[in-house]
Amino acid sequence: MSLPAPAPPVVARFERLKQRPVSLSVRGLTKHFESPRGTVTALNNVSFDVHKREFMSVIGPSGCGKSTLVRILAGLETASDGEIVVEGIPVSGPCPDRGMVFQGYTLFPWLTVKRNVMFGPMMAGRSAFTAESEAREWIELVGLTKFENAYPHQLSGGMKQRVAIARALANQPRVLFMDEPFGALDAQTRCNMQSYLLEIWKNVDITIVFITHDLDEAVFLSDRILVLDANPGRVREIVEVPVPRPRSFDQIADPAFLATRKHIEHLIHPPGAEAKESFPVLKFSAPDPDVV
Structure with a gap:
């Protein structure tokens, strides 16, 4: 699926973004866990860059390793392989930067x-x-x-x-990592917090990596969106968001917003793909023929 061609000002914004220094560089990041069934690979050869003052969201299906990724980037967990560098300094553990x-x-x-x-x-x-x-x-x-x-x-x-x-x-800090920070909030408060966050980001010299499972939230907030595949987690695509800044909730109905959202949804849940898991159906009463 092809997204609508961004308007020239949006193209210029992405060109300016790519000319900025790289704040966060990730190369070949891999994470294995040991389980009773053997070794499980949570993340496999994940590589990407985040530029200074960029807002990048990370999204993907359940089990793709989003939270594991951000904890490793923050230094709260160790990687099995790969390298993470924040403004020239390798990550080896938690740090105020x-x-x-x-x-x-x-x-x-x-x-x-x-x-x-x-x-x-x-x-x-x-x-x-x-x-x-x-x-x-x-x-x-x-x-x-x-x-x-x-x-x-x-x-x-x-x-x-x-x-x-x-x-x-x-x-x-040089980089702020946020692991689904608004996931527990009600819808109205969540929208308010998204607006607060954009206003804060506009006024602070900070690079943000934002983990979310919400497609609208990812498109509304981000410059680019890192889409992960699951089992194991790996980079599927990095999507540039062609929605102009400053952002407002009126843009949610714009063609560029809707096309970007649909594209990401197709990356996460390809049309016609069969569910990998089936769940048992438990019946606690006799079926009602009037309920469809």
């Missing part, structure tokens, strides 16, 4: 919003005064100044994730 935001709410419940955001800078050796001043700037950026003295249990789900983003950015 790589931030991470998870799907679950990972705030310290005994600390206020301000203290949660201050935690990273203080651990890096900044004084309490400096850490507090910086934390207030990040809290203002995510729109939670009025809640800086609130505790996590007093916040909504979306507000907690905004604090988590502020806490990750307070360490001033």
Whole structure:
């Protein structure tokens, strides 16, 4: 399937993107797990580059290794083979130059919003005064100044994730990894958070790698989308999103948006492909002939 030809300004944007320095380089990334049935390959020879200030989403079918990939990139797990380099420095473990935001709410419940955001800078050796001043700037950026003295249990789900983003950015990482950060939110809050994230990304010198299973979310947020195959996880295609920036939800009905979404859907679920797994059907009552 061919996508509509991007408008000239969009083509120019991609050309400018490719001229930027590479923030994240992944080469031959492979991950094996040992199981009772033998060795399982979760990721196989994954290679791609992410350019400075790019927003790249990673999407694919269940079991393609999206979360495993991002945990390895963040240094939280080790690869079986391959190389990961962030701005010239090989990844060998967790480091402040790589931030991470998870799907679950990972705030310290005994600390206020301000203290949660201050935690990273203080651990890096900044004084309490400096850490507090910086934390207030990040809290203002995510729109939670009025809640800086609130505790996590007093916040909504979306507000907690905004604090988590502020806490990750307070360490001033070069690359921010986000593992389905809005997956647990209701639809309206999720849309709001997507808009918040784009506004934050516009105002911060940061490269984002965003894991999601939501096609609309991937197209709405991204410059490019890395599509993975499953069993084992490997690069199927890297799709350039021809939807102009700045983005708005009105664009969801645009032909370029719909064509990109359809193309990715066909990559993940090819037309006519049979399901690889079958599930047993359990009957708890006699079938009703009026129910189709």
